[in-house]
Amino acid sequence: MIGNQSETFRKNFQRKKMKLVKMLNVIVFAYTALWTPFFINLWYMNIIGLWFTHVQSKTTNSLLFCFWLSCFTSCMNPIIYFWYYKKFRQDFKKLWGDNTLFTGSDGKNNINTANFS
DSSP states (O other), X not given: OHHHHHHHHHHHHHHHHHHHHHHHHHHHXXXXXXXXXXXXXXXXXXXXXXXXXXXXXXXXXXXXXHHHHHHHHHHHHHHHHHHHOHHHHHHHHHHHTTTTTTBOTTSOBTXXXXXXX
């Protein structure tokens, strides 16, 4: 009986560990894929912009686009966590699923009954 429980625990632990490794791989891949264009563009702008000044306006716009693309990695992390982590999904649904932000524990709408005086 005890050996069976430890074997089940070990299998569950291995399964959870592999799921965590997959999630971390996705995060690292997304981070790398979204930041690489920015650094390539920055390198291109520094090398080519030294010789050709007329190229700078076009590369500045593309650098700005690549910068915003790289900032998107901050938005991707919660999406990835939501996709891979069941507890995160449950807590997110618990927080936002039943509109607990706008209603109190008594079910009344707290926004309309707020006293701002």
